Amino acid sequence: MKLGLVGLTHSGKTTLFNALTGLSAETGYYQKNNEPNIAITEIRDERVTNLSKLYEPQKTIYSSLEILDFPADEEEKKKQFNGPQLKILDAFAVVLRNFSDPILDQSLGTPDPLKDLEDIEIEMILSDLQIAEKRLEKVQLGFKRGVKTAETLFEEKVLLRIVESLQNEKPIRGLELAPDEEKTIRGFQLLTQKPMMVLVNSGEINYLKNEELLDKIRQKGYIAEDFLGRFEMELIGLDEEDKQLFMEDMGIVSSARDRVISLAYRLLGYVNFFTVGKGEVRAWAITAGTNAQNAAGVIHSDLQRGFIRAECFSYDDIMEYGSEKVLREKGKFRLEGKNYLVNDGDILSIRFSV
Ligand SMILES: Nc1nc2c(ncn2[C@@H]2O[C@H](COP(=O)(O)OP(=O)(O)OP(=O)(O)O)[C@@H](O)[C@H]2O)c(=O)[nH]1
Ligand SMILES: [Mg+2]
Structure with a gap:
């Protein structure tokens, strides 16, 4: 799962x-170099820790969240949202400046997170509009040249809806798209279609x-x-106990890392199986609602292809x-078929044959 931190310059x-x-x-x-900072953080699900204590395995592997931090440049802020780099993300976390700072206030104005x-x-929206309009033009040019198929007609219909929504300054994620409509535009990786959450970066x-x-x-x-x-950044390197004390002092109930991870899971509708x-x-x-066969495919494509139970x-x-x-004695051990919807906290072992 790739989460991208985006936002205006010096928002933190x-x-x-x-x-x-x-x-x-x-x-x-x-x-300046326009390269994002990238880190992969382990998601320390305590259930994994507890299962590991029980099974004493050679290896314990937590799931992980890849966090990318994109630079912004005030003069060229459009660049951040026009580049291809954001296309690879699963979701955005927009960081808004909600702290005052004498120097930043002078150069950027007093904080106005909503604006x-x-x-x-x-x-x-503008970045998406550019892409959707260009594609629409191409499809319609094709019509003039006599290239008209059921697919291109369908694509035109979807694109017209999308362009209209964007022109009304409405993100695409607010549109209800049928699965086949969604599939038609998936390849464009439009930004306003991706899930987005907001991290308000406040001062003390x-x-x-x-x-x-x-x-x-x-x-x-x-x-x-x-x-x-900034406060939480300054806690890096302290031992856990001190960190907790400082956090409690400020009214921080759990770490930014834990909170962002749980927000990302909520945003993407993710659950864990083991x-x-x-x-x-x-x-x-x-994602919640994934069936057993598709869940098996997350482990390995062979398990999906040859899925038995x-x-x-x-x-x-x-x-x-x-x-x-x-x-087993208590009858809590189940055999499930490929259409079984996997629950958060399920422990699976896939029987397969390829
Ligand atoms: N006073 C104050 N300053 C902060 C706070 N959070 C961040 N800053 C300062 O704001 C400045 C910008 O922070 P960065 O984290 O570099 O901002 P950025 O969004 O990564 O900026 P770009 O990479 O240029 O887009 C730094 O000087 C931080 O120390 C805060 O809570 N209070
Ligand atoms: Mg930065």
Whole structure:
């Protein structure tokens, strides 16, 4: 899962990136080379830790979140939203500056997070509009030249809807697209189609006093929360106990990393299932409502192709009964077919043959 931190210049993207990853990428300067900072963070699901204690495997593998921190450049802020780099992301986390700083206030103005969010929405909409209009022109040019198939006619219909929505300054994610419509435009990787959440980067003075602002952002349909990026970045390197004390002092209930991970799961509708054994205990992320055969495909395409059945039990049951043997005796061990919808916390073993 790839999550991209985007936003206007000096909103604190790199500061939050550091807070989230424990790294120390340079902040407070313009990332001139236009390359994102990238880190892969383990998602420390405590269920994996507990399963690992039970099975004592050679390897324990948590699922992970890849976080990319994109630079912005005030004069060329469009660049961030026009480049191809954002296309690879699964979701965006927009970082909004909600802290005052004498120097930044002078050069960028006093913080206006809502206006910044609208600016970003518009940049993304314009980027998508350019792509959709260009493609529409091409399809229609084809019609003039006599290339008219059921597919291109269908594509034109979808594109017309999309262009209209974008021209009305509405992101595509707000449109209800049928699966075949969605499939037609998937290849364009339009930005306003991707899930997006908002991280309000506050200062120590106004942290936790932003309900009104958060409400307005949520009314626009986004998941949004308040963060204290610089404060949390400065906690990097402290031991856990001190970190907790400082966080409690500021009213931070859980770390920015844990919060962003859980927001990302919520945003993307992800749940975890697990595979267990002496060799390896491992977490796998899937979207809620994925069936057993497709879930098997996340592990390996062979398991999907040759899927026979899934042996299945739940995390809660194995924790309660302590061993697979007792689970079987208690009738908590199930065999499920390919259409079984995998639940969060299911432990699967795939029977397959290729
Ligand atoms: N006063 C104050 N300054 C902050 C806070 N968070 C970040 N900053 C400062 O804001 C400046 C910009 O932070 P960065 O994290 O580099 O911002 P960015 O969004 O990555 O900027 P670009 O990469 O140029 O787009 C730095 O000097 C930070 O120290 C905060 O909560 N309070
Ligand atoms: Mg930066």
